Amino acid sequence: MERIEAERITAERMSFDLTKTPLRDVNQFLHRNLKDGDDRHIEVQNPDGAHSIAVGLNHPVTVEIHGHAGYYAAGMNKHATVVVHGSVGTGVAENMMSGKVHVKGFASNGAGATAHGGLLVIDGDAGLRCGISLKGGDIVVGGSVGSFSAFMAQAGRMVICGNAGDALGDSLYEAVIYIRGEPKSLGADARFEPMTDDDYKTVGDLLKQAGMDHDPKSFKRIASARSLYHWNADANQEY
């Protein structure tokens, strides 16, 4: 990988300019050239909406993307911290396993889909289907989320500081949603539940990790009524 064009700022800090270095080379560098124990700081300049920036990372590296990223930014992330100083397209941090992904702008559809672990923070709004099929990751959205968010979410927490579109938490399993504003509508089997002391602590911790300053007392809890867990032949398709 000697041919890669990168600017070394300090021993632990490197910068790639995507107008000069192909994205594939940058991703391969991030996959192959980081050794266990490395704690590097990588900057990516001029992302210009490219897809799949910093996908599949597997090291505790910090990657800062300066500008708008395209689809699947930081997808499948493990251990790494990825910060996007801009917006992201569809599927940011999809299937994240661990680590942290922080979007300073807005995110399009399917943000944090199927994430198993880690923390996704979106300062702005998230599009439709945010946290769809969430499997254990945490998502904090500073703005509002679109319709069908947390659809079939199985585990993990989602904190929404703004409002939500239609059918929030449709067919929820054991993931829990905390919302400060109002959902346009709740999905099938999702219901408001009383906040407990544990819930206030959870919201407070997640807001702190996300760097957001709201009173946990202003959030409401949404979880599954579990009425869809078993097939009910008498339901007559009405849920």
Next chain:
Amino acid sequence: MCGIVGLLVKKPALRQQLGELMVPMLIGMTERGPDSAGLAVFAEPLEGSGRKLSLYSGLTDDGADFNWHGLTHALKEHLDVNAQIEVKHNHAVLSFEVSPDMVKRWLHENHPKLHVLSTGQAMDLYKDIGTPAQVAERYGFNAITGSHLVGHTRMATESAVTPDRAHPFTAGEDFCLVHNGSLSNPNSLRRMLEPRGIHFDTDNDTEAACRFLEWRLREGDDLETALQKGFEELDGFFTFLMGTPDKLALIRDPFACKPAVVAETDDYVAIASEFRSLAHLPGVKNAYVFEPAPEEMYVWNA
């Protein structure tokens, strides 16, 4: 898949650069739509009864060697019409000061394979098969001037890859539409529109949406009302971008299945399926960038 681009310049001085700014946008959407490309551009309308047709000769036996000047002579001889013509390869803009229906009827009878791309006073329309870069080169899109335009790169899913099934689609006068997505009820729309005397050129699903919306506008709906009826009647996935002589309009289906992103500065409003197509625009790093919400109407005035 398909790619959509739109550009509206807010300052008259920028109208000279419309094509130059747009070509990288169109080429940026090549991965989303490599099989055909097209655009419709709006400029100062012809005065009075002046009308123009955008014509495509690629489907005639002579193709790009079509005898365009013979056509204007024949129009003079048979219809006593003084027509001007501007030719680019297999494309021409024919302008005249008589009823466009009369000219189109004559063209249909005498040159049935000559495809009428559009009719109007302000709009020119180009579309052909080929990569966006090839189509842009073929018609000199770089040099295009005007106040606003809509463009499209196509990856066909619902009908064949042919020039007449490329986008933009048009209906009536000075109205065009590009589409990313697929409709599930184009045939029922057709069955509703055809008995009302509305003729279809192709079997393409987008054409049904285009003719539906233009029919509503002709029936007296304003653009917003027509789009609201579109939300009620059109079923399927869509991001639609539409152009009229003084407006660009964008809508997305309620599930936001197809993407769109907008960048706005003091100089322009630029719309694309993805930010990749906006990244080169001057001042875009400081532009207001947002994703249009589903089932909302976005209308920008030229």
